Amino acid sequence: MLKKFKALTQRWQPKQIPTYERQVRLIAGQPYVLRQLANDDIKTLILLQKEVYAGNMPWTRSAFLSEFSSPMRHLYLCAEDKGKVVAFCGCRIHGADGHITNVAVLPAFQGRGLGSLLLEEVEDFARQNHCETLSLEVRISNRDAQRLYRKLGFVSRAIKKGYYDETNEDALDMVKFLEDGN
Structure with missing residues (x-):
């Protein structure tokens, strides 16, 4: 009986979350460090959100901790300039979809x-996890992000409709179809 129980519980144990190797990437000759985010970064992420979203804070500390x-397989990355986090991105795997x-x-x-x-980088992560799509939501008013x-x-x-709780703003649901071998 104990063997059967162990076999059953092993099937339900979460998969190991991959680690992302810290690396330096050049953009227009400027070096940026890309690295995986950790719990110690949450305070910085909250401050970054406040600056990006004009004082709003879409994600709380508990939301980041939960994520x-x-x-679930996920990857949260940041870009640093001279030791300061200046950008971040996250992706969670849902079946055959990598959701940003x-x-x-x-x-x-x-x-x-x-x-x-x-x-x-998160698209590469989705492809490594055999995703067929990459999806996200973006504010209807955020035309620059939609263009990107x-x-x-x-x-x-x-x-x-009414996707964003704090403003009741609508979101545009977008998808990228990931073809094999691309």
């Missing part, structure tokens, strides 16, 4: 390619 400790949960780049660093770089996502191959799928 970072989730048994959050993307934020400090206003002073927008337009430099950091968002694209982080999105490419379209440039990266995302297409509009639907409008989610």
Whole structure:
């Protein structure tokens, strides 16, 4: 009986969450450190969100803690400039979909390619996890982000009414279809 119980519980144990190797990437000759986020970064992420979202804080400390400790396969990355977190992005695997949960780049660093770089990294993560799609929601009012996502191959799928709790703003649901071998 004990053997059967052990076999059953082993099947339900969460998969090991992969680690991301810290690396330096150049964008227009400027070095940025890409690394995996950890619980120690949450205070910084909350402050970054406040700056990016004009004082609003879409994710709380508990939301980040829940996401970072989730048994679901996920990857949360940041880009650092001279030791300061200037951008971050997260992706969670749901079956055959890599869902992008959050993307934020400090206003002073927008337009430099950091968002694209982080999105490419989470796309690679989704492909490594055999995902067929990459999905996200974006505020209807955020035209700049929508342009970036379209440039990266995302297409509009639907409008989610009142998606954002704090403002009741609608979200545009977007998807990128990941083809084998690309």
